[in-house]
Amino acid sequence: YLMTNERFREEFKSTLLSLNDNHFNYSRASKALNTFKDVYEPLFDQFFERYPGSGSRNNSINGGYASYKCISDFLMLRANYIQPMLDYVDDYFENR
Numbered sequence: 001y002l003m004t005n006e007r008f009r010e011e012f013k014s015t016l017l018s019l020n021d022n023h024f025n026y027s028r029a030s031k032a033l034n035t036f037k038d039v040y041e042p043l044f045d046q047f048f049e050r051y052p053g054s055g056s057r058n059n060s061i062n063g064g065y066a067s068y069k070c071i072s073d074f075l076m077l078r079a080n081y082i083q084p085m086l087d088y089v090d091d092y093f094e095n096r
Contacts, residue, residue, distance in 0.1 A: 003089060013086050020082050029075045037061070037068050 002008050022028075044057040061068045 003093070006093075009089065009093065013089075016082060016086065020079055024078075026075055026079065030072060033068070033071055033075065 003012070041057070041061070044060050048054060048056055055063070059067065064070060
């Protein structure tokens with residue numbers, strides 16, 4: 001188990017926090033998601049006309065799992081879970 005190695009654990013935490021603060025921060029990630037949506041949204045009607053019963057434009061944007069809204073909500077809330085996850089790992093290995 002890699003997490004049993006304290007040096008690895010510290011480097012993992014540092015890297016994860018850096019990625020969250022830089023590459024995967026909400027502003028940057030949501031901009032990329034919006035670019036993706038802007039490219040593919042015009043094709044949704046054509047796709048769903050070709051493959052009836054597989055969904056709809058509205059469901060692709062506002063639906064459940066894997067919709068634009070679902071991914072956007074995930075991006076908005078994701079950062080809130082990183083530090084608690086890292087704290088859990090620290091607590092787990094400190095109390096063993």
